[in-house]
Amino acid sequence: ALAAVAIGGGAAAAATAAAPGAKNAIDGQGQPPPAKRRKGSPSPWLYDLHAVLIHKGGGTSSGHYVAKVRRADAGSGWWQFDDEGVLHLGDTLYSGDAVNKSSKGKASKAAQAMAAMGRVSSSQGYMLMYVRRGANAGAEPAPPPVVAELVRTEMQRLAAERSQHADKVAAARCVIEARRAEVRR
Incomplete structure (x- = not known):
């Protein structure tokens, strides 16, 4: 309340x-x-x-x-x-x-x-x-199994997306560093 x-x-x-x-x-x-x-x-x-x-x-x-x-x-x-x-x-x-x-x-x-x-x-x-006071005294109810599975699947998808993005950023940095080294020569 x-x-x-x-x-x-x-x-x-x-x-x-x-x-x-x-x-x-x-x-x-x-x-x-x-x-x-x-x-x-x-x-x-x-x-x-x-x-x-x-x-x-x-x-x-x-x-x-x-x-x-x-x-x-x-x-x-x-x-x-x-x-x-x-x-x-x-x-x-x-x-x-x-x-x-x-x-x-x-x-x-x-x-x-x-x-x-x-x-x-x-x-x-x-x-x-x-x-x-005491309105939230009990344990939080667990979500229904269908919802828990949707959340787990979405978390896995987001983790894979973050990993792909990190790989792209690392590759782009390598290209930039190589180009800087080439320009400095």
């Missing part, structure tokens, strides 16, 4: 993705339905921050988006994707933007404490994405 929260103009709108065929996630009074707990899960309603989308620029019709994403295997920490640039941010997602800095330009103690707990401290988030 994935939840996204869009932030804009001081208002927040939340949307939760439901499984196909699932009933409404919220009843008429705005309350979630009674939850079924998974074995070992303290609560089925705990979510972890998974991604932050940030808009940089003057308005909605112009600007630039940056994504900060934590991999599903949380051991690899946060990554920032900014066009072609990819940067490993480490275990905490902390933005030292102006809201979180004192007049001396240093992060406030509250902002530092939030960063130490792995919480986000930024005023620039445009959209926040959460993943429900």
Whole structure:
């Protein structure tokens, strides 16, 4: 289960993705339905921050988006994707933007404490994405045998294609080197 929260103009709108065929996630009074707990899960309603989308620029019709994403295997920490640039941010997602800095330009103690707990401290988030804890707790299902065979065949074809390309590149380099040697004489 994935939840996204869009932030804009001081208002927040939340949307939760439901499984196909699932009933409404919220009843008429705005309350979630009674939850079924998974074995070992303290609560089925705990979510972890998974991604932050940030808009940089003057308005909605112009600007630039940056994504900060934590991999599903949380051991690899946060990554920032900014066009072609990819940067490993480490275990905490902390933005030292102006809201979180004192007049001396240093992060406030509250902002530092939030960063130490792995919480986000930024005023620039445009959209926040959460993943429900335990949603991917089971082993990934194996693909059907037909699909696995198609993937294996395609991987073999690509490996052969790469090998042929490497041979062509090596042959072309030999021709170029021979021509250079001939010109230098």
